[in-house]
């Protein structure tokens with residue numbers, strides 16, 4: 001083995017880039033395109049003083065702060081509104097991109113055996129890992145340039161070059177920092193899936209720390225690495241301190257990764273696998289229990305995770321309700337306690353409606369992953385052995401679909417449950433359970449449509465199944481910004497969530513529920529037919 | 541052999557998009573018979589087997605197992621067959637023991653004494669997670685599950701490609717026992733000694749086409765036998781004898797050569813006329829047959845066997 005630990009990193013990097021260029025290109029175009037096109041729209045959307053005042057009043061409500069982070073003090077320009085609305089949001093998307101890239105470059109390649117093949121060549125022991133890190137650097141570096149350049153070109157009122165640079169570069173550094181966090185997770189966990197779960201678990205904690213401190217004690221947001229991007233004072237004093245912090249964290253994580261990599265074998269995690277049982281439990285006897293056994297930890301983690309996620313949002317409901325006291329227009333109405341209570345409930349209802357869609361998007365993820373086992377386990381060669389036994393395609397498809405649906409519905413219920421419990425603990429005037437239940441019910445039919453779309457693609461075109469993720473991502477973007485943008489009617493209707501209204505702020509529409517469930521059922525059935533007719537491929 | 545065949549494949553075709561993986565595959569497997577399936581890499585062995593398992597949908601021709609259609613009646617067929625693929629992939633966080641039990645239960649069978657015997661014979665640590673198994677160990681999991689299952693048909697696709705010689709021996713013994721018990725077995729393998737020893741009949745497939753089926757003896761008949769001979773009187777005009785190839789004369793009375801099967805009688809008569817002192821005849825091994833078929837280029841296919849023009 002060569003002496004230099006990183007020998008041949010460059011060559012591996014260029015091979016990887018040749019393989020990954022399309023994926024990288026799609027990510028870069030999607031993220032920078034989203035960023036720049038919104039920036040270009042902002043002079044129109046928030047050009048006038050009144051428009052800016054209106055939007056900043058909304059953004060300064062605790063509900064919006066919990067989602068978008070905190071704005072600096074006024075007065076505001078269009079650029080301030082842009083930075084306030086987009087920074088945390090783009091940071092989150094950067095994290096998703098980096099997790100996906102980092103894990104597939106490290107653990108993913110290891111699981112599929114590519115790393116073993118490459119490492120057997122005349123390359124340094126850390127070369128494959130360093131090539132992965134370099135690729136992350138390139139991706140985030142390009143993204144930073146595209147962000148800063150896009151802002152420069154968009155020419156928002158109130159921007160300056162320093163601000164464009166600090167925002168673009170910090171978003172890039174933030175992405176790289178979380179990418180390295182994922183690389184660290186890849187050393188700890190024993191498979192790419194476990195590494196992804198671990199990374200998102202950590203991210204969940206970091207996100208909640210940002211959210212909670214943002215709403216109550218913004219000073220402590222410094223404690224959450226995701227909060228650093230909020231401290232840039234973009235277009236004000238253009239503070240480079242957060243960027244420095246990120247840089248230091250990146251170096252620390254890099255050293256940590258190398259140390260961890262040195263302590264583990266290829267294809268094994270630091271967290272060792274223990275020997276298990278010699279015989280299957282009585283419970284493990286068919287596809288239903290097999291899926292349960294394989295997915296139980298993931299399902300539990302999602303349910304508990306989303307319950308906590310919901311509860312954390314619920315715990316800020318009293319602050320959200322306080323908005324009425326701080327707003328001079330509504331202050332007058334407060335004299336009448338009845339009107340005040342009504343107004344408070346209205347604000348909370350809208351907030352619940354918005355959160356509900358975010359919860360639903362999250363809850364779809366584990367269910368979709370279970371349904372996608374029909375394609376992923378097929379590619380990894382496990383289904384061949386299963387279908388060679390008397391397990392029909394029909395049965396396996398139905399079993400996985402039902403597990404997927406149950407998991408997603410339970411995960412959404414857990415999130416809503418956490419929200420309801422925590423909210424009613426902190427609120428002086430508890431909200432009726434009916435509000436939460438209606439919110440939950442309204443979101444179930446779009447959730448089913450997404451799962452059905454997954455089942456459809458798995459049945460007919462398993463290679464294109466990632467399109468559902470793309471669609472889910474787009475839905476998330478549209479709804480996260482929600483009403484801030486006044487999207488045209490037709491645009492909201494591109495997603496099944498666009499039809500359900502803002503339950504519980506508006507009333508639950510049963511006819512939408514039924515026709516959407518009907519469409520979802522049709523998607524599942526058509527997918528099932530495809531799965532029964534098509535070739536089942538094997539790993540090789 | 542007028543019993544109804546266990547596997548009946550007739551003019552089977554399989555196309556993947558534009559690529560035709562199987563052109564014309566025809567063969568039968570009878571009960572109590574070990575059918576060896578050999579052919580170069582990419583010939584279509586696994587594709588044939590996956591079609592037989594109902595995993596792939598045939599583009600043409602028919603295939604039945606136990607008289608039922610392999611695609612439409614897959615589930616009822618699978619109740620009575622056991623299958624071991626060449627590359628075994630298992631759920632990484634289940635143990636070998638759990639997977640063996642699960643597989644048996646899926647086939648409505650249970651972990652028996654025989655299962656334990658097989659686990660012992662193959663020397664598998666069943667408490668380990670599948671993630672940590674080597675290729676050979678993963679294959680053992682599938683083999684144990686398949687062999688401890690009582691089925692009417694066993695399908696093995698290169699089942700020993702990852703096994704060490706000791707375990708390979710265990711496998712061969714088990715297959716012989718299955719055969720003695722009257723089971724039908726379809727065995728695809730690149731280990732020709734294995735096929736030669738165990739198989740009653742052999743099918744050779746190349747580029748999606750079965751080019752030969754028959755017993756080893758029948759196949760040997762189709763090609764030349766290697767002869768080395770010493771005689772009393774000099775073998776002067778041996779070259780002129782029909783059916784003699786690759787002649788090497790080490791002296792006037794000693795020669796080695798290959799002879800076509802159909803010319804055997806005339807050649808031995810000729811040799812006898814010269815008073816044979818020693819005679820050694822070596823029938824072609826499967827390997828000889830194999831190389832002969834494999835090394836042929838497609839444009840040479842009509843010079844298949846024994847026409848002597850390519851000597």
Ligand SMILES: Nc1ncnc2c1ncn2[C@@H]1O[C@H](COP(=O)(O)OP(=O)(O)OP(=O)(O)O)[C@@H](O)[C@H]1O
Nearest residue numbers: 537556559561579580581582583584585586587588
């Ligand atoms: N899903 C598929 N799509 C396209 N081509 C395929 C597919 N599966 C197999 N093939 C092609 O069909 C041909 C036959 O493959 P098959 O796996 O049956 O060969 P094999 O005889 O089992 O070879 P080996 O001895 O290497 O196992 C190969 O050329 C292969 O590339």
Ligand SMILES: [Mg+2]
Nearest residue numbers: 585586587626
């Ligand atoms: Mg094969």
